[in-house]
Amino acid sequence: MSDIPDLTQYIMTGTKYLLPILALWILLRCIRSMLRERYEPETWAWLLDEDGAALPVCHWESIIGRAASSDVVLDMPGVSKLHASLQRDGDGDWTLSDLRSREGTYVNGEEIDILEPVEDGDTLEFGDAVLTFREIDADERAALERRRNAPGRFIGPGITLLILSIFQAFLALEFTITAQQEYLFPICLGFFALMVMEWFCYLVTRSVRRTGFEPETLAFFLTTLGTAVCASGTPEDMFKQTIFIILGVALYFFLGAWLRSLERVKASRFLAAAAALGLLAVNVVFSEAVFGAKNWLEIGGVSFQPSELVKVLYIYTGAATLDRLFARRNLFVFIVFSAICVIALALIGDFGTAVIFFAAFLVISFMRSGSFATIFLAVSGAAMAGFLVISVKPYIADRFSTWGHVWEDVWDTGYQQTHAMSAAASGGLFGKGAGEGWLKDIFAAETDMVFGVVCEELGLILAVLAMFALIALALFAVRNAAQGRSTFYVIAGCAAVSLMMVQMGLNVFGSLDILPFTGVTFPFVSKGGTSLVSCWMLLAFVKATDTRRDASFVVSRDKAPKRRYEDEDEYEDYEDGSEEAGA
Amino acid sequence: MKKVKRRATAALLIAALLVVGLAVYLVRLADNGGAWASYFNGGTPGGTILDRKGVVLYTSDEDGHSFAADWTTRVACYHLIGDAMGNVRTGALRQFRDKLAGYSFIEGTTSGETFSLTVDSALNAAAYSAMAGRNGACMLIDYTTGEILCMVSTPSDDPANPSSEPADGTYLNKCLSASFTPGSVFKLVTLAAAIENIPDLFERSFWCEGSAIVGGSTLTCTGAHGTQNIEQALANSCNCVFGQLAVELGPETMAEYAEALGITAELQLDGMDVLSGSYVKGEAGSIGLAWSGAGQYEDLVCPYALLRYVSAIANGGEIYEPTLLGHDALDGKTRLLSADTAQRIAEMMNYNVQNAYGTWVFGGLNVSAKTGTAEVGDGTSHAWITGFLNDPEHPYAFVVVLEHAGGGLANAGPVASAVLQAAVAAY
Numbered sequence A: 001m002s003d004i005p006d007l008t009q010y011i012m013t014g015t016k017y018l019l020p021i022l023a024l025w026i027l028l029r030c031i032r033s034m035l036r037e038r039y040e041p042e043t044w045a046w047l048l049d050e051d052g053a054a055l056p057v058c059h060w061e062s063i064i065g066r067a068a069s070s071d072v073v074l075d076m077p078g079v080s081k082l083h084a085s086l087q088r089d090g091d092g093d094w095t096l097s098d099l100r101s102r103e104g105t106y107v108n109g110e111e112i113d114i115l116e117p118v119e120d121g122d123t124l125e126f127g128d129a130v131l132t133f134r135e136i137d138a139d140e141r142a143a144l145e146r147r148r149n150a151p152g153r154f155i156g157p158g159i160t161l162l163i164l165s166i167f168q169a170f171l172a173l174e175f176t177i178t179a180q181q182e183y184l185f186p187i188c189l190g191f192f193a194l195m196v197m198e199w200f201c202y203l204v205t206r207s208v209r210r211t212g213f214e215p216e217t218l219a220f221f222l223t224t225l226g227t228a229v230c231a232s233g234t235p236e237d238m239f240k241q242t243i244f245i246i247l248g249v250a251l252y253f254f255l256g257a258w259l260r261s262l263e264r265v266k267a268s269r270f271l272a273a274a275a276a277l278g279l280l281a282v283n284v285v286f287s288e289a290v291f292g293a294k295n296w297l298e299i300g301g302v303s304f305q306p307s308e309l310v311k312v313l314y315i316y317t318g319a320a321t322l323d324r325l326f327a328r329r330n331l332f333v334f335i336v337f338s339a340i341c342v343i344a345l346a347l348i349g350d351f352g353t354a355v356i357f358f359a360a361f362l363v364i365s366f367m368r369s370g371s372f373a374t375i376f377l378a379v380s381g382a383a384m385a386g387f388l389v390i391s392v393k394p395y396i397a398d399r400f401s402t403w404g405h406v407w408e409d410v411w412d413t414g415y416q417q418t419h420a421m422s423a424a425a426s427g428g429l430f431g432k433g434a435g436e437g438w439l440k441d442i443f444a445a446e447t448d449m450v451f452g453v454v455c456e457e458l459g460l461i462l463a464v465l466a467m468f469a470l471i472a473l474a475l476f477a478v479r480n481a482a483q484g485r486s487t488f489y490v491i492a493g494c495a496a497v498s499l500m501m502v503q504m505g506l507n508v509f510g511s512l513d514i515l516p517f518t519g520v521t522f523p524f525v526s527k528g529g530t531s532l533v534s535c536w537m538l539l540a541f542v543k544a545t546d547t548r549r550d551a552s553f554v555v556s557r558d559k560a561p562k563r564r565y566e567d568e569d570e571y572e573d574y575e576d577g578s579e580e581a582g583a
Numbered sequence B: 001m002k003k004v005k006r007r008a009t010a011a012l013l014i015a016a017l018l019v020v021g022l023a024v025y026l027v028r029l030a031d032n033g034g035a036w037a038s039y040f041n042g043g044t045p046g047g048t049i050l051d052r053k054g055v056v057l058y059t060s061d062e063d064g065h066s067f068a069a070d071w072t073t074r075v076a077c078y079h080l081i082g083d084a085m086g087n088v089r090t091g092a093l094r095q096f097r098d099k100l101a102g103y104s105f106i107e108g109t110t111s112g113e114t115f116s117l118t119v120d121s122a123l124n125a126a127a128y129s130a131m132a133g134r135n136g137a138c139m140l141i142d143y144t145t146g147e148i149l150c151m152v153s154t155p156s157d158d159p160a161n162p163s164s165e166p167a168d169g170t171y172l173n174k175c176l177s178a179s180f181t182p183g184s185v186f187k188l189v190t191l192a193a194a195i196e197n198i199p200d201l202f203e204r205s206f207w208c209e210g211s212a213i214v215g216g217s218t219l220t221c222t223g224a225h226g227t228q229n230i231e232q233a234l235a236n237s238c239n240c241v242f243g244q245l246a247v248e249l250g251p252e253t254m255a256e257y258a259e260a261l262g263i264t265a266e267l268q269l270d271g272m273d274v275l276s277g278s279y280v281k282g283e284a285g286s287i288g289l290a291w292s293g294a295g296q297y298e299d300l301v302c303p304y305a306l307l308r309y310v311s312a313i314a315n316g317g318e319i320y321e322p323t324l325l326g327h328d329a330l331d332g333k334t335r336l337l338s339a340d341t342a343q344r345i346a347e348m349m350n351y352n353v354q355n356a357y358g359t360w361v362f363g364g365l366n367v368s369a370k371t372g373t374a375e376v377g378d379g380t381s382h383a384w385i386t387g388f389l390n391d392p393e394h395p396y397a398f399v400v401v402l403e404h405a406g407g408g409l410a411n412a413g414p415v416a417s418a419v420l421q422a423a424v425a426a427y
């Protein structure tokens, strides 16, 4: 019998050091794959001036104007700084919108307002600049496709996923040693379901001939940590957790597919805004107060947090295409919408989520307006509102007064932070082992203090890698902005990662007493059904920014206008090159 | 598009802030990780604290913690060990908890460690009994090694069964975290300054008629001491002489010696901060300056600092810094005063006992000492005594202060004697 404890000891010690190594490997592979490839500028059309010189149109949405920050710069006195916007939609149809220029915009001699269709050979006049619009021809289109990089050429996503699966297997193995007998089955099932799910998703994306899988891999990595936290702290909820992961992934694919069509998105934005306000209204009226914040609804025995779904709708509503970007009225409507959302959240008492919304609002409004004046106005408005909230809700003021003094009141107001810090420190770099901590037994450990739980059980290295996984997603989204097709996707992607990063910062640093404790969740890792689902949906926005060739299922293959370019099968040739050559 | 592309870098700002926040955490973790990790018993795999003879003063494991088995030991070592709630700031449970938990940055908490303190819990018990319910502090140190053998503060409590309404000062280790008006024991500081700054000090003859006029006010003495040399003046604890010496030395020199001898310095004991005493400089030639030389005025002394100074006197002017954990290797002495000055003060303190206090006070032990009866303004006095044993086999220095207890010799003397007797008998 003495063999058995010896063996478990080896397993625990071995996995303890193996897990951070595997995690680092996964993260490095994903980062290299997402960030190493150089982006070639794409040319989608030409503007020919009277001398025959050709100006390339490199984006689906371009600004034409005299300012250096325009995408097509026409340095002539009659051209306004931001004169017009030229846009291409997913079907390859082009439109031109005047941006209230001084001299006006003309197509074939007719003055236009907004969204005027433009076709190959049309003459466009911007003030005193006269240009001929020319779409790229079939050869140029083919060349363009060929030049674009596809992911997976250097770093095979399949191998990365395999490492993740090994990571999950070892983590599950640790639980087979530490978990109570009665929970062994749900825990193993949970990890097994996770593996099945990720490979299913991988095969699905491969089957639609998309090879980019890094954002999903990182999300699955974080979700794995969340599953471990759940298995450790609340193993009785493993089934529920698994169901929510499946739901989240399903909604991720649904939203991703939905985002493929920009027209569909544009048409449904007001619906989304209405849905967001409706959800918040329901929340304000019917919600139950749970620990200060009334942000829970109980539907058929399943508690759910409407504010989490509102995050997704908010970004969906807030991002905008270029033509709408320059109308002050649109920004104003957005500010009013944001204010209503934040006020509703304050009414609900969900201070943490209100802060996250506000941060998302700042990012979106900055990306839409580029104006620091607007931001300043918003910040000062929010500061006043913040004082109001703090004076009305005394328990929020309490949190602020505790901030920085948690060790002075360890058994009351500093209880959660000090316990999280103590547990986190006791884990060292490699942790005590999955299921071996004590922080998990403290209330809200698996949500608000999840960073402490991960540090204690899996070690500081893994916890820090989890943070960097999310930061890597953010860098990816920002980098993709350079090659974005529509500002909608760029703004939505950047807002989504910003929101997740702010949320992570509030969660992690709140529990470590570096920021006030606000009780928000760590994206993907914290337990909490709605939160997990909303994070997966936010990931769809990130996925939509990925314009590497055949990387993202959210990005449709460039269809040429049907009338001139029928032969879709031509792209088949490029599929083969994207097999996992560099793995 | 280009505009939005540029604005997208705003998201990088958030990423940068996250990295900064993480760096802040890592720095704090490296600094305080041990203290954090071992703060809650639930997280510590346990550890044991022993006294110098191996008596278990505290032990904890997964099933909980316990203190010494014996009530007297628990109460006498209350401030040394601290309580489970961390109320005693300088208690070993708070100060040495990372040592107890076996914490390292890389491994986190590993397994409970066992370590010994230099204190002998039996001496603590002897001191606690001798203090007989009076509030104050008592310390005994081996002045050749700096090891603290006894450290008791009262009022105390039973950590295994804490009182719901503890008396004022229960959570304070008065040996380290309190300072008192020193009265005549401060004359040892004035004396050191005088020896080193007044060349003809030992040739002088002083006159005391029971009081003196300084700066237009009256400096009163404990009696009319008549003609005295400096040796007799110390034995008589003559306020007139030491008041006038302080005036002659001036406020700057007095403050300089109070700092150099550690009375007002920021001292540490095994890394924990000890409360500094204070010396407020009276104006040159003023009565305040005179009283400050006699240990009254605004003077405040922490017992630890005084013990450290007296240890240096006993040990030829230099000491190994006092410790509760023991020194791994004996090196790095601190010199407080010159060997010559130390020698002279030591002889004079011995003269005190031989000629003024009576050797019977210490049961025949060859002790050098200085008493103090510090008037605290409400008609009562703190009873002080400090000194050391002249015995190479038993090189012990001590300090006792009893608050509002009356005369130093009559009240603090027997406590010091009891602890010295116990120490000599035990080693």
Ligand SMILES: [Zn+2]
Pocket (backbone or CB within 6 Å): B208, B209, B210, B221, B222, B223, B224, B225, B236, B237, B238, B239, B240, B241
């Ligand atoms: Zn006198």
